Amino acid sequence: MRVRLATCAAKPDRANEDFAAAVPGAVVLLDGAGPPAGMPSGCVHGTAWYARTLGGLLLAEIQPGRQLAESLGRAIERVNALHGAACDLAHPGTPSATVAMARLQDGKLDHLVLADSVLVLDRKGADPAVMSDDRLAVTTRELRKDLDALPTGSAEHTAALRSFxxxxxxxRNRPGGFWVASTDPQAADQALTGSNAGDELRALAVLSDGASRLVDRFGLLTWPGLLDVLRQDGAEALIARTRAAERDDPEGRRWPRGKTHDDATAIFWQLSD
Ligand SMILES: [Zn+2]
Structure with missing residues (x-):
């Protein structure tokens, strides 16, 4: 199994709230989300703990013959138990995480995507197939109009980010809204899932939204171009290019966004030459 993985925190002095791991036959990527600094979450552990704990348990729950959504639901339940009595799991700020994962079993590659991480299948003789769950983007499109009009990092932007x-x-986790891993195991049943013959694929890329934005937010790369960067230069090169683009637009005037930089993680799993 040939896997390249790179991850980079948004800021060097802040915890990286992404989680990424590869084990024989499977890769998992989570992008943790919680309220902005200073707002209550109801959890004594924090977002980075949530993503790392859910990710670790998810790896453990991947079992032969078990659907990925069932593995995810079981892992969510196990994290609930680990929060313990000190945490209020019904709090609206309780930590959550996107999930994008894939598993090779019996010659088939199964995948699962929940919320706004992206999974790209590099298919032999065909365009890349991009698996992304746009329910969060649809929900936020209206809500973030005020936010996107303000310079990132300004006091007005910070206040608008809180309201948003x-x-x-x-x-969150409501019909008509969007679904994400948090405390409700049934969110796993809302994930997008699918399966492809492994020998029809050259590779697989799994990206947190901090690492997919050169394509899906900035429009500086195409999906085939992104796969080329990953194959030729590696996951770390994709993140370096992302950071360079962000530095050229620190206030988000060209590309409105919640933060100048986001935690960025990329996994590239090469299935054939
Ligand atoms: Zn907790």
């Missing part, structure tokens, strides 16, 4: 985060909580 509070409003978004009302749509």
């Amino acid at each position: 985060t509070e409003a978004l909580a009302g749509y």
Whole structure:
């Protein structure tokens, strides 16, 4: 199994809230989310703990013959138990995480995507197939109009980001809103899943939204171009290019966004030459 993995925190002095791991036959990527600094979450552990704990348990719950969504639901339940009595799991700010994962079993590559991480299948003789769950983007499109009009990092932007985060909580894990791994194991049943013959694929890329933005937010690369960067230069090169683009637009005037930089993680799993 040939896997390249790179991850980079948004800021050197802040915990990286992404989680990424590869084990024989499977890769898992989570992008943790919680309220902005200073807002209550109801959890004494924090977002980075949530992503790392859920990710670790998810790897453990991947079992032969078990659907990926069932593995995810079981892992969510196990994290609930680990929060313990000190945490309020019904709090709207409780940590959550996107999930993108794939598993090779009996010659088939199964995948699962929940919320806004991206999984790209590099298919032999065909365009890449991009698996992304756009329910969060659809929900946020209206909510973030005020936010996107303000310079990133300004006091007004920080205040608008708080309002946006509070409003978004009302749509989380609700029909008509968006679904994400948090405390409700049934969210796993809302994930997008699919399966492909392993020998029809050259490779697989799994990206947190901090690492997919050169394509899906900035428009500086195509999906085939992104796969070329990963194959030729590696996951770390993709993140370096992302950081360079972000530095050229620190206030988000060209590409409005919540933060100048985000935690960025890329996994590239090469299935054939
Ligand atoms: Zn907790």
